Amino acid sequence: MVFCEVGSCITASFWQDNWTSLGPLIDLVGETGPQVTGLSINAVVADALTSDGWWLDRSRSGNPIITLLKACLPSAQALIMSEVDDKYGWYPVAGRGTGIFSTSETWKVLHPDQSSVVWHKAVWFTGRIPKHAFISWVAARNRMITRDRLISWGLTVPSDCVLCTGHNENRHHLFFDCAFSHQVWSHFLTRMNVVAPRDFDAVLR
Template sequence: MDSEEDDKYVWFPEPGRGTGVFSASDTWRAMNPYPIEVFWHEVMWFTGRIPKHAFIIWVAAKDRMVTRDRLIRWGLSVPSTCFLCTGHDECRQHLFFDCAYSNQIWAFFVSQLNFVSPQSFEAVFRWLKAPSRNKNVTLIIRLIHQAVLYLVWKERNKRIHTAVEKPPRTLIAETQQIIKLRLDPLTRRQIIPQGQDSVLAT
């Protein structure tokens, strides 16, 4: 109290650790010292991803999508049927893999690549960690997976709020266009070893 010098504030997230200067990242680490590493992080946040697609997949992976089964669990009085096929109750697993509508889209791309993919939501994530020995093919499959889930979710929401419906072949064409547009700039930045194809050529 008797000092003529002004008070100086210093920030130490933990005793004896830090520079005295506030850091948001150090504060986060102090508040969350043991982050849980999930097995699907590299499948979602890979280099070359489309950010808005990755975000939707992250929400789905955390099982936080506002599907009808969750709305019913919250106590809301809503129909339980899937908006895309109207034949089964809507949940995350059904919406993206069991529904005849979305399954037709995902199955088209898997068959084009001559792969057999699992049909369980989490099993697909595990499969996407290493679906191919070819890095280009792995990137393409991950991009397709995210694009398909993103467009299916978008189509589901559009049907709820408007009377417009798109057939599966339209979403297949949209996915193909999205992938081609994404691969073009990725190819321009890619360093291609002699004798190998670019990701766009693949």
């Protein structure tokens, strides 16, 4: 998020820049703010200042927008006396950051870390085969393009399982209930004296 630290007030937009603790004032009071106050939508902060304070402080209007602005505007004296330029900085979180734009920090804000799933080590282990890991990840998240999902997207496709044609195709059926899948499980697991899993939770534990 871009924040503006006002100094001389001749650059910062009164309405549209994020220079108060409440964010852009146009978002706070709405599009009628400029009309009610008489300050143009293109006004800079300096346009709202007089030699001794905020121009709005002289208003005796009881309009709720003007009352709200009076309450949220910072002290004018420090701004009137300031000789430094307005300064803009980028902060991913208010009050945190260096003020310099960072692609990596932007990514973290837009894609916050999520809690780890219980099956992540079963998929993303050291020595994994990338293609197998990717397919396992897609299947674990139930994002495979099975026919039940295609139909839910509005596509006109047969609902029968592509392997056995004896049941509606979905992830669970494709891996566990399908007769063809059962033969594959049995071929490998009977030699190992292991019982075939019944669902994905059992596979990914």
